[in-house]
Amino acid sequence: MTVKENYQAAKEQYKAIGVDTDQAIRTLKNIRVSMHCWQGDDVMGFDQDGPLSGGIQTTGNYPGRARTPEELMADIDQTLKLVPGSKKLNLHASYAIFDEGEFCDRDVIEPKHFKKWVEYAKERNLGIDFNPTFFSHPKAEQFTLTSTDEDIRQFWIRHGQACIRISQYFAEETGQPCVMNIWIPDGLKDVPADRMGPRARFKDSLDQILSIPYDTTKVYVTLESKVFGIGMESYTAGSAEFTMNYAAKNGILPLMDNGHYHPTEVVSDKISSMLLFHDKIALHVTRPVRWDSDHVVLFDDETKEIAKEIVRNNAIDRVFIGLDFFDASINRIAAWTVGMRNMQKALMYALLSPNEHLKGLQDSGNMTELMMQQEEMKTYPLGAVWDYYCEQEGVPVREDWFNEVQKYEKDVLSRR
Template identity: 60%
Template structure:
């Protein structure tokens, strides 16, 4: 009997249908962020600003669209399943410079062609940083009406572009608004900036698009570099704005206080919203965007999505950037770990565990949950990788090393 067959039998004894779990996982599309490949540089800016920092100088960084697409291809060849690519507006591919408030779908046609050829979806984000008009970390909440209009027009343009992605690729495109706005020291007025942000968002979301093609989300943050004392787009602001305006509230796992965990928020959000969006990162002390590991919080996030039967209601995207290690390896580790966490969750006997909790059988609940931790999950994961035609175990890393030697080292 193969290791997979033996493992499958052990899960069946726990009441878990392994084949059904693998089938569900194969249908999940995770959004892989393009900005890991070039340290969030993009193609239209020279300096990274807006409270964002990528540390490290590992060789081989992508410096043009061709290199970035080639690196994405390499990463995807080592990741099970068919997924999505998450773009920022700063990754427009144009023959001459186009200002961000003037961007059109045609400026991303190369990305649409790239995705269509590979059976991928595309998600999108307006880029309200690394720009002269965002130099003081005030964009949609700026007291300067001309600055607000520039960024409002930019966000309206990205919604149009994302809707185009959805129509062209037959896959709903998530357009997520995050802004760096805030103040370094204690503000004299907290209400005014939030009123201006609300007015800007009202204008941005005025036009209606078919939700089959476009999903709109807004993303909060506790603080960032240069805005340590006050963030205009707080969680309370965006959660209320999203609820009132029927938008998605995006939760970034690094954008909360150190003692908060996003896994605990998922069930509450899904109870009151049709859909939810996530940016999965790994905060170390603060929003440091470390590569996602197969750790306890990632498992809890995946378990909550599965327990809520919400795999088709949650947009799962990754958001990290590490310039101190091989960038392709970072993508592969993060994406495979997100899938591992979902598979781990799908292989738990949730119905039986819930029944034990409802019947107050906490002793058995603890015992069974602990036994599940040592089931041969790795054998199921390796089988899934083989099914999907990608390397199992650590063998994928040899391909990254070869690509580094043959491609990255020559840049």
């Protein structure tokens, strides 16, 4: 059977349980997933040549890492050809592009240093999301926005302010809102003597960053928490309680990264609670294996559950979805493609669920039928609908995309 014939059979099967597959496809086409640039070059960026810091590590040395903006853009292009649907590009401030002989530090970067990224995005109808880079810098060797050294703290405050101005530039140029996410690695390896002091300085730093004028309809500032990391196993200033309370009190958005919690916590369970108290929220979807290890996103239970919470709570327009992983042990374009396709596949899975019927079963206390129906849905022909969607979007069906990755590796990556 052809892809279309398989789809027609699947369409009838879903129709019998009240699911419109055509509508699911139309909806999915317009959900923008933000693709993180840092998978392509192992989070190195272009404004420094030192080691990674801030508890961030990449493992592996697979050949073909992007070393220049041009190489990174080419690799992103190759990935975009293999991924269906609407996309955004997620940049870190460390990916500023300077003219030959030019350099400026992070506290004085300007929109002009991202002009080439804007031109790139506009040519491809991509919005741009943004992140201040509070790591991998000589002034981030110990603390940033919590520093007791006022010169260092003010440096990073100016950096945050500069990034807000750049974020508004992105939004105005692309015509799409920019999500600007603040995350700092400040914390301690061992038991602290003072938790309040650093958090008070963090709060004051954020107040100063947000004191500059900006258009809140164009720039959505988000604040991301983390439970611990390498070198900060005992304490982080930006805990979940700190970031959620600060966001709620100051009118910005909370961002939840599903690798930034204790191992038994799941972000999918938190989404509904957050939506009750925030008009919009943001996510970084990743795959923690033992900790915040940022493995490639799979079509696994938690990814599917995150997508279901977004869809069944009618929150597609209220949740900004970005990915955040970096694996240097495998082909980086394949990693991007697997993760991006799996996030969209999870959204498709959620859109193909009879969500109102399932809610009705729960509300009426019919838990036996609910469990049965949820289990039966797992073997419905999602793949046939996904293949048809990919074909309609002009991207390879099933594993055919990997042939293009192998060809690109042979022709381009292996020559670097």
